[in-house]
Amino acid sequence: MVCTFARFVVHYRNGETAVEDRSDPHCWDNLIKDDISAIGVLYDPLVLNERDQDGKQLRLSDIPQSLVLKGSKKHNFRFFQFKTVDFQLGASKERRSGKHEVNLTIGMVVDKEGHCIVLEAMPGVNVKTYYTTVHSIRLNLDLFEINLEEIV
Amino acid sequence: MAEPLMELNASLSSTPTTYDQAIITANVVDTDKVIRWGDPDSADGTITNVTLPSSGDIWAPELWLEDLSAPDVLLVDTDEQPNAATPKAMTFELSSNAVSYATAPRITAWDSNAHSTTTEEIFAGTAGNGNDPLLKARGQTVNSVPPQHWGLTEQGLHDLDGTGPIVCGDASGSEENAVLEGDANYLYASNVDINGNPQYFALALSVPDDATTGVDAIDVVLTIRYTYT
Numbered sequence: 001m002v003c004t005f006a007r008f009v010v011h012y013r014n015g016e017t018a019v020e021d022r023s024d025p026h027c028w029d030n031l032i033k034d035d036i037s038a039i040g041v042l043y044d045p046l047v048l049n050e051r052d053q054d055g056k057q058l059r060l061s062d063i064p065q066s067l068v069l070k071g072s073k074k075h076n077f078r079f080f081q082f083k084t085v086d087f088q089l090g091a092s093k094e095r096r097s098g099k100h101e102v103n104l105t106i107g108m109v110v111d112k113e114g115h116c117i118v119l120e121a122m123p124g125v126n127v128k129t130y131y132t133t134v135h136s137i138r139l140n141l142d143l144f145e146i147n148l149e150e151i152v
Numbered sequence: 153m154a155e156p157l158m159e160l161n162a163s164l165s166s167t168p169t170t171y172d173q174a175i176i177t178a179n180v181v182d183t184d185k186v187i188r189w190g191d192p193d194s195a196d197g198t199i200t201n202v203t204l205p206s207s208g209d210i211w212a213p214e215l216w217l218e219d220l221s222a223p224d225v226l227l228v229d230t231d232e233q234p235n236a237a238t239p240k241a242m243t244f245e246l247s248s249n250a251v252s253y254a255t256a257p258r259i260t261a262w263d264s265n266a267h268s269t270t271t272e273e274i275f276a277g278t279a280g281n282g283n284d285p286l287l288k289a290r291g292q293t294v295n296s297v298p299p300q301h302w303g304l305t306e307q308g309l310h311d312l313d314g315t316g317p318i319v320c321g322d323a324s325g326s327e328e329n330a331v332l333e334g335d336a337n338y339l340y341a342s343n344v345d346i347n348g349n350p351q352y353f354a355l356a357l358s359v360p361d362d363a364t365t366g367v368d369a370i371d372v373v374l375t376i377r378y379t380y381t
Contacts, residue, residue: 080381081381082255082379082380083155083379083380083381084377084378085155085377085378085379085380086267086377087160087176087181087375087376087377088181088373088374089175089181089185089186089187089373089374089375090265090371090372090373091186091218091371092371094264094265095264095265095372095373096183097181097183097184097185097186098181098183099179099180100265100267102267102377105379137255138255138256139255
């Protein structure tokens with residue numbers, strides 16, 4: 001399964017649907033203002049409303065308030081993204097050796113302490129969001145050129 | 153960025169210099185290959201289950217790379233791991249052409265495909281062994297034979313319990329010994345990017361005298377998890 005990070009199927013409350021690149025942190029600052037009703041993680045840029053192998057659509061419905069960031073006029077929080085993959089070595093039917101895609105993770109660092117909002121999509125289940133820290137998810141900050149000193 | 157290409161190979165050598173038993177090649181898992189423990193009378197096509205000790209703890213004598221479409225390969229022979237004087241304990245090499253990782257690759261084990269629970273006896277241990285996990289692992293950054301009993305006493309290694317994530321280190325100390333138990337206890341690579349920094353790890357299965365017979369209680373999935381951007 002080919003996944004495209006930062007590109008989402010965005011569902012507006014007026015019924016319109018569009019594929020948008022939301023890798024720009026500005027895009028995450030006004031989800032309510034944009035009147036967005038749901039965001040679907042896009043696996044294939046060519047297929048809207050795509051479903052995973054279990055027939056479930058990876059969609060974040062009912063945009064939570066936690067994703068609406070306020071008070072940051074500089075919009076200088078940082079965006080990160082990564083995919084997690086498991087190689088599995090096992091014998092029986094449900095443990096057969098193979099490669100498994102675990103999840104797609106995107107998020108934003110919102111303060112200089114490394115607190116971040118994470119949006120995580122796992123095949124077979126709905127997208128979930130949660131607060132954590134870059135330290136707890138062992139992010140390599142240098143990799144993403146996150147300059148926490150710049151974050152207010 | 154492009155997905156990094158992971159490699160996992162096993163060595164047959166008692167002085168590991170070559171890793172010519174391919175398990176993962178350029179991110180493609182050989183689905184016919186399985187890591188399996190056996191008794192000393194095992195042979196290609198007839199890997200026999202480990203016999204329980206009459207008392208105390210033993211190490212599962214043989215470690216095999218079972219191949220469902222080719223002859224099985226004996227990785228670790230009787231008593232060579234990890235309690236012999238010259239153990240053939242250095243068996244796996246994990247490397248990649250890593251482009252970029254968010255987190256250091258980790259080696260752990262789970263109950264099943266779901267990669268979410270660790271309830272099997274191999275994780276919970278038994279009353280007889282003090283409920284210590286049975287699957288032990290050692291991670292090194294150098295390609296060398298680890299010290300006898302991985303730097304511990306033999307019973308100390310049997311009794312090794314989870315202390316959280318353990319980073320692969322050098323071959324000199326015992327700090328790089330871990331149990332593999334889901335997200336709670338695992339080995340992780342010394343470098344976020346293992347391109348040019350291959351990781352070496354060994355496995356050992358402690359078998360207490362009151363272990364449940366059959367394979368269900370220890371039938372788990374060994375998992376290598378990595379992230380990339």
